[in-house]
Amino acid sequence: MESLLIKGGVPLEGEVWISGAKNAALPIMAAALLTPEPCIIHRVPNLSDVRFMAQILNWLGASVTFKDGTLRIEARKIKGYGDYDLVRKMRGSICIMGPLLGRLKRARVSLPGGCVIGARPINLHLKGFEALGAKITIEGGYVQASARRLVGSAMFLGGRAGSTVLGTANVMMAATLAEGVTVIESAACEPEIVDLAKFLNAMGAKITGAGSPTITITGVKELHGAEHELIPDRIEAATYAIAAAATDGEVTIKGARADHMHAVLDKLEEAGVSVVRRGPDLIVSRKGRLRPVDVTTLPYAGFPTDVQAQMMALMTLAPGISIITERIFESRFMHVSELARLGADIEIEGPSAIVKGGRPLSGAPVMASDLRASAALVIAGLAARGTTQVNRVYHIDRGYENIDGKLRQLGARIQRIEDT
Numbered sequence: 001m002e003s004l005l006i007k008g009g010v011p012l013e014g015e016v017w018i019s020g021a022k023n024a025a026l027p028i029m030a031a032a033l034l035t036p037e038p039c040i041i042h043r044v045p046n047l048s049d050v051r052f053m054a055q056i057l058n059w060l061g062a063s064v065t066f067k068d069g070t071l072r073i074e075a076r077k078i079k080g081y082g083d084y085d086l087v088r089k090m091r092g093s094i095c096i097m098g099p100l101l102g103r104l105k106r107a108r109v110s111l112p113g114g115c116v117i118g119a120r121p122i123n124l125h126l127k128g129f130e131a132l133g134a135k136i137t138i139e140g141g142y143v144q145a146s147a148r149r150l151v152g153s154a155m156f157l158g159g160r161a162g163s164t165v166l167g168t169a170n171v172m173m174a175a176t177l178a179e180g181v182t183v184i185e186s187a188a189c190e191p192e193i194v195d196l197a198k199f200l201n202a203m204g205a206k207i208t209g210a211g212s213p214t215i216t217i218t219g220v221k222e223l224h225g226a227e228h229e230l231i232p233d234r235i236e237a238a239t240y241a242i243a244a245a246a247t248d249g250e251v252t253i254k255g256a257r258a259d260h261m262h263a264v265l266d267k268l269e270e271a272g273v274s275v276v277r278r279g280p281d282l283i284v285s286r287k288g289r290l291r292p293v294d295v296t297t298l299p300y301a302g303f304p305t306d307v308q309a310q311m312m313a314l315m316t317l318a319p320g321i322s323i324i325t326e327r328i329f330e331s332r333f334m335h336v337s338e339l340a341r342l343g344a345d346i347e348i349e350g351p352s353a354i355v356k357g358g359r360p361l362s363g364a365p366v367m368a369s370d371l372r373a374s375a376a377l378v379i380a381g382l383a384a385r386g387t388t389q390v391n392r393v394y395h396i397d398r399g400y401e402n403i404d405g406k407l408r409q410l411g412a413r414i415q416r417i418e419d420t
């Protein structure tokens with residue numbers, strides 16, 4: 001197993017290019033199942049989650065090639081439904097269900113199960129499929145959706161934490177090939193949903209309202225191949241912006257979309273971080289001392305849950321009390337105990353973490369748990385005095401392309417080592 005060895009205390013300086021968005025790539029890859037014609041997707045990040053999704057599509061019968069950031073997917077004939085035990089290994093692959101239901105009128109996948117950040121139910125996905133006329137059965141750890149015909153209808157997909165991103169993606173994809181009009185109320189508004197709708201429309205779908213809480217899909221008979229370039233990864237961009245602030249450096253973030261990052265950039269500025277927009281570039285540096293801020297995660301366009309851990313790492317450096325409240329997932333504080341090993345003073349009170357910031361961090365071996373918690377540990381290690389070893393770095397490789405290479409380019413003393 002690999003680890004990242006970090007010698008902290010170096011201010012990050014220079015330019016970093018942001019990769020294509022992982023959370024746009026996964027549903028868009030699944031969407032290619034909706035047509036027998038080839039689809040070409042550019043700016044695809046080389047991540048383990050993306051390679052795994054490519055394996056799943058391959059397993060389903062699609063031909064998939066991935067070279068220099070471009071994916072070519074041709075799902076000429078896809079397997080009838082079969083047992084996709086793979087879904088359990090990567091939750092995000094649940095988004096193959098909508099396309100399979102749309103194209104084959106049936107889909108059978110293993111229930112994704114929970115993960116370290118929460119139970120990760122799919123009740124809203126299934127509610128949407130049923131609203132399209134699918135019959136849902138759950139047996140032996142598998143969920144099956146089947147329909148003689150899919151018929152568009154109006155549905156409400158809001159859940160206990162607001163909308164569902166992959167639930168919106170799944171139902172939207174199935175609805176493209178349903179008969180009639182589907183209206184999804186309380187749809188997810190994330191930029192990744194907008195990117196997926198753009199790709200589906202390029203394939204001949206008829207979708208309006210993506211990016212708003214009401215998405216309308218007028219079903220068509222079939223979809224054709226399309227070519228698409230992914231949006232940049234707003235979570236990766238936020239992670240590097242926070243790393244720049246945490247190390248008191250100055251980093252130019254290239255290829256990001258500031259208009260996808262308002263909540264994060266606003267919160268960083270409130271915390272005393274300078275964010276200067278120069279054309280498409282973002283120049284991030286610290287303007288003197290960091291200030292403590294309160295953060296609550298919300299569905300888009302609120303502060304993203306995927307940046308909560310990274311923001312907490314930054315707040316351990318801001319003298320004073322910051323309150324970080326997680327409203328999307330029920331247990332997304334795995335990083336708290338690991339940050340404490342670096343000297344952070346954080347207490348959990350229900351959905352909130354109370355960060356008493358300002359004490360310098362000192363390096364120690366820490367354990368990565370989920371993708372974004374691991375990124376938070378890297379940020380803390382970069383800011384800490386001494387050496388930090390982040391173990392189980394495979395978590396990070398799921399969502400960050402070449403993170404050690406990109407950080408080295410910014411002057412970080414970081415190397416990937418084989419864990420003895």
Ligand code: EPZ
Binds near residue numbers: 022122124166306371
């Ligand atoms: C997507 O997961 C992202 N993953 C997650 O990013 C992200 O944290 C999450 O959206 C929220 O923004 C991908 O896009 C691959 P949800 P998703 O359905 O779609 C509840 C990362 O780090 N819910 O929006 O699975 C659920 O329990 C990952 O890149 C139901 O109750 O998340 C949660 O509390 C982590 N019933 C809330 O909604 C359902 O049927 C939001 O979940 C579905 C969800």
